[in-house]
Amino acid sequence: MVEQHVDEVMAPRLEKLARLDEAHVEPYPRRxxxxxxxxxxxxxxxxxxxxxxxxxxxxxxWRGMGKATFCHVADVSGRLQLYLRRxxxxxxAYDFVTKTLDLGDIVxxxxxxxxxxxxxxxxxxxxxxxxxxSLRPLPEKWHGLQDTEKRYRQRYLDLIANDEVKQVxxxxxxxxxxxxxxxxxxxxxxxxxxxxxxIYGGAAAKPFVTYHNALDQxxxxxxxxxxxxxxxxxxxxxxVYEIGKDFRNEGISTKHxxxxxxxxxxxxxxxxxxxxxxxxxxxxSIAAEVLGTRQFAFKGETIDVTPPWRRLTLREAIRxxxxxxxxxxxxxxxxxxxxxxxxxxxxxxxxxxxxxxNLLSEFVEPKLIxxxxxxxxxxxxxxxxxxxxxxxxxxxxxxAFVGGMEIANAFSELNDPRDxxxxxxxxxxxxxxxxxETQVMDEDYLVALEHGMPPTGGLGMGVDRLVMLLTDRQxxxxxxxxxxxRTKA
RNA sequence: GGGCCGCUAGCUCAAUUGGCAGAGCAGCUGACUCUUAAUCAGCCGGUUCACAGUUCGAGUCUGUGGCGGCUCACCA
Numbered sequence: 001m002v003e004q005h006v007d008e009v010m011a012p013r014l015e016k017l018a019r020l021d022e023a024h025v026e027p028y029p030r031r032x033x034x035x036x037x038x039x040x041x042x043x044x045x046x047x048x049x050x051x052x053x054x055x056x057x058x059x060x061x062w063r064g065m066g067k068a069t070f071c072h073v074a075d076v077s078g079r080l081q082l083y084l085r086r087x088x089x090x091x092x093a094y095d096f097v098t099k100t101l102d103l104g105d106i107v108x109x110x111x112x113x114x115x116x117x118x119x120x121x122x123x124x125x126x127x128x129x130x131x132x133x134s135l136r137p138l139p140e141k142w143h144g145l146q147d148t149e150k151r152y153r154q155r156y157l158d159l160i161a162n163d164e165v166k167q168v169x170x171x172x173x174x175x176x177x178x179x180x181x182x183x184x185x186x187x188x189x190x191x192x193x194x195x196x197x198x199i200y201g202g203a204a205a206k207p208f209v210t211y212h213n214a215l216d217q218x219x220x221x222x223x224x225x226x227x228x229x230x231x232x233x234x235x236x237x238x239x240v241y242e243i244g245k246d247f248r249n250e251g252i253s254t255k256h257x258x259x260x261x262x263x264x265x266x267x268x269x270x271x272x273x274x275x276x277x278x279x280x281x282x283x284x285s286i287a288a289e290v291l292g293t294r295q296f297a298f299k300g301e302t303i304d305v306t307p308p309w310r311r312l313t314l315r316e317a318i319r320x321x322x323x324x325x326x327x328x329x330x331x332x333x334x335x336x337x338x339x340x341x342x343x344x345x346x347x348x349x350x351x352x353x354x355x356x357x358n359l360l361s362e363f364v365e366p367k368l369i370x371x372x373x374x375x376x377x378x379x380x381x382x383x384x385x386x387x388x389x390x391x392x393x394x395x396x397x398x399x400a401f402v403g404g405m406e407i408a409n410a411f412s413e414l415n416d417p418r419d420x421x422x423x424x425x426x427x428x429x430x431x432x433x434x435x436x437e438t439q440v441m442d443e444d445y446l447v448a449l450e451h452g453m454p455p456t457g458g459l460g461m462g463v464d465r466l467v468m469l470l471t472d473r474q475x476x477x478x479x480x481x482x483x484x485x486r487t488k489a
Numbered sequence: 490g491g492g493c494c495g496c497u498a499g500c501u502c503a504a505u506u507g508g509c510a511g512a513g514c515a516g517c518u519g520a521c522u523c524u525u526a527a528u529c530a531g532c533c534g535g536u537u538c539a540c541a542g543u544u545c546g547a548g549u550c551u552g553u554g555g556c557g558g559c560u561c562a563c564c565a
């Protein structure tokens with residue numbers, strides 16, 4: 001996207017650089033001692049009047065009027081208007097500055113604050129220094145940068161031109177830090193587990209494959225951290241969490257990026273009901289901290305995350321949404337038949353669990369706008385969840401949905417090594433039948449379980465989706481700074 | 490991978506039925522000491538995504554390819 005003929009556009013700026021060199025002005029000096037951010041200076045205007053302050057940032061507007069000039073500098077906090085007067089700066093300095101600066105340059109300005117006739121807090125500049133010369137033009141000042149591809153590929157331009165984009169990523173940061181605070185306050189400790197794994201597991205997904213030369217060994221980028229965190233529960237860390245990237249070698253969509261941020265946490269001596277309570281408290285506490293409210297807009301709806309959230313079983317939800325009670329169809333074929341009778345197309349390769357999952361995502365998930373927990377999933381879909389004591393075909397698992405998206409998945413962790421081995425074997429069987437996204441046998445994990453893992457509640461939460469929700473973005477690419485795109489030839 | 494849409498100046502966008510490629514912003518020159526999408530006068534700026542084809546003539550029609558967006562599939 002960076003064209004060759006921009007030379008023409010850059011030429012005037014390169015000429016100005018040459019002029020700076022002639023005048024022995026360093027266009028890229030080392031540092032600048034700033035005293036205030038733009039927003040802080042404006043907020044504290046009353047106590048700052050008459051005092052010299054220094055701000056620094058990018059020149060984002062320029063209105064020259066001969067012997068005086070108004071312009072704005074932008075820093076992280078916002079923008080501040082500068083007022084340059086020839087009789088204040090001196091003719092020589094004024095002329096030099098106005099002839100060598102460009103929109104986009106990074107400058108430092110020292111002066112005193114005043115209010116203009118229209119009331120805008122403005123810095124009357126006594127000294128203006130170039131801190132970094134910009135050689136390329138800024139995006140269009142009024143329409144900003146609209147080209148989606150360019151916005152993603154050159155996100156820095158997006159951040160310069162589109163203020164609300166900057167706000168999204170500031171919010172993202174606050175969401176994650178609020179999440180950490182919530183977990184820390186409850187005694188969870190943050191851990192880091194391998195991203196390069198000899199055996200991948202903990203989710204149904206295709207991995208990225210890589211290779212370590214010295215070990216002469218194939219490694220996989222993790223698709224989840226689940227199995228490592230539970231090893232730490234075996235080790236007695238009792239409450240652990242990790243916030244990090246998972247990698248899944250699958251399609252890209254507005255809800256899927258090949259690398260995405262997941263929070264997983266595990267709490268010994270808790271079950272999935274405890275975890276559900278924690279999820280609703282966590283999300284509502286994050287919303288309150290970051291947005292200042294538990295109610296917010298998403299896709300034109302007002303979402304209220306105040307606990308308690310609506311709770312129903314997966315069975316009820318599907319019966320309600322699709323008109324099929326899958327418990328009445330315990331065999332794959334009878335369920336498929338019932339679906340066909342309703343005019344639902346049945347994926348020939350899908351097993352019973354997959355069919356139930358299809359029903360969920362097609363008939364239930366899109367309707368779950370207000371926060372909802374769906375409890376109790378079929379065992380086929382959940383190889384790491386504990387069975388219900390009264391029903392061996394169902395596991396203690398829930399997913400949380402908000403805004404029509406799945407944002408969390410949790411269960412009472414399976415800690416019986418005998419059953420876990422059976423589940424792995426069942427996954428193996430599905431793999432032989434052609435399912436590429438099943439778990440692979442992890443003997444090392446089984447050994448850990450055989451040492452005894454306390455009853456544990458575990459949770460995975462999609463951080464990107466949570467941020468989408470809290471910032472009202474419809475695409476995951478809007479909350480990931482550099483989303484995956486095809487590289488340009 | 491399928492479907493739909495898009496790609497024109499650095500940026501944001503026009504261009505009638507196939508008939509001279511345009512505007513605003515940015516840039517350059519000049520005027521202007523409270524402007525804020527500053528204003529005013531003038532100037533510069535194009536491989537219309539690429540390649541082929543139809544045609545007297547293609548930004549426009551056709552084909553192939555590239556990239557992007559949306560969507561479906563996929564994705565517990």
